[in-house]
């Protein structure tokens with residue numbers, strides 16, 4: 001099966017072709033175009049700008065991946081497109097474009113839940129997805145979830161943030177420090193030159209015996225520290241970046257291991273943009289090995305938004321023979337549990 005995937009939920013336009021079956025496969029061609037420069041002067045993503053940039057980028061990107069894979073439209077079996085959640089206008093551009101391509105070339109179009117794409121992205125590695133059940137820590141700009149995965153489509157959210165998402169905390173804290181968007185990679189870069197012990201930042205909900213997260217207090221602590229220090233020099237900003245990264249990673253790793261313990265599951269997957277963070281990845285590797293838990297980390301390029309994960313998620317559904325081809329007309333509800341039912 002060959003699937004063309006399209007992803008336009010936020011500020012990255014992505015197109016990919018995945019070829020495979022339920023036992024494995026490979027990415028034949030892929031492209032990701034970042035819009036960061038177009039949004040930079042606004043300090044965050046402007047929905048209208050994002051929609052226009054997707055529309056501008058898509059035609060050439062689709063043509064490029066088709067040429068790179070040396071495929072004819074008759075050789076594409078399905079088109080998979082992110083249908084939510086995300087910015088409404090940006091999603092509309094991707095979905096409309098996918099449906100137009102499908103109509104012109106007589107190819108069925110499959111809606112994919114963006115977070116399910118992230119969650120299944122570790123399966124893009126050579127080893128494929130771990131055996132079920134496994135726990136996924138899903139950490140992106142808008143979500144922080146702990147999900148128990150029992151099968152494709154059988155997902156149970158066992159923990160989540162009660163306020164800001166982890167990525168949102170990286171982004172908002174970076175903004176308080178005067179760093180550009182997106183803040184996660186900026187904080188990660190500066191943290192390498194800093195000492196996390198220079199600032200004592202809170203680890204919200206860490207000592208509560210549940211699987212929930214809270215990051216808004218951490219952001220507020222950063223705000224107070226910035227106010228107290230007045231103008232921070234570069235080295236102080238690096239110390240603060242390091243302290244922010246350490247606090248977020250500490251909570252994410254400890255709660256993930258608690259989830260594994262509670263569910264008696266020894267396989268842990270991390271996914272979503274924040275999963276690209278090198279400190280989080282090494283801390284997770286270290287702590288899971290101490291606890292006898294096996295860690296599965298997608299390649300960093302498949303942590304942040306991409307279209308290979310969208311094509312791959314739809315392939316897993318198609319292999320089950322359960323995908324509802326009429327899902328676009330069926331008013332899908334956008335929750336992880338029901339998007340494909």
Ligand code: KG4
Pocket residue numbers: 010118139140141142143166167168170171182183184185188272273274275276277278303304305
């Ligand atoms: O999954 P993603 O690309 O888009 C969403 O679905 O939200 O995640 C974007 C988030 C942003 O908050 C960004 O700051 C964060 O992931 N991020 C990182 C890193 N790379 C991206 N956070 C920490 N460290 C990174 N290296």
Ligand code: ZN
Pocket residue numbers: 114118140141272273304305
């Ligand atoms: Zn995403």
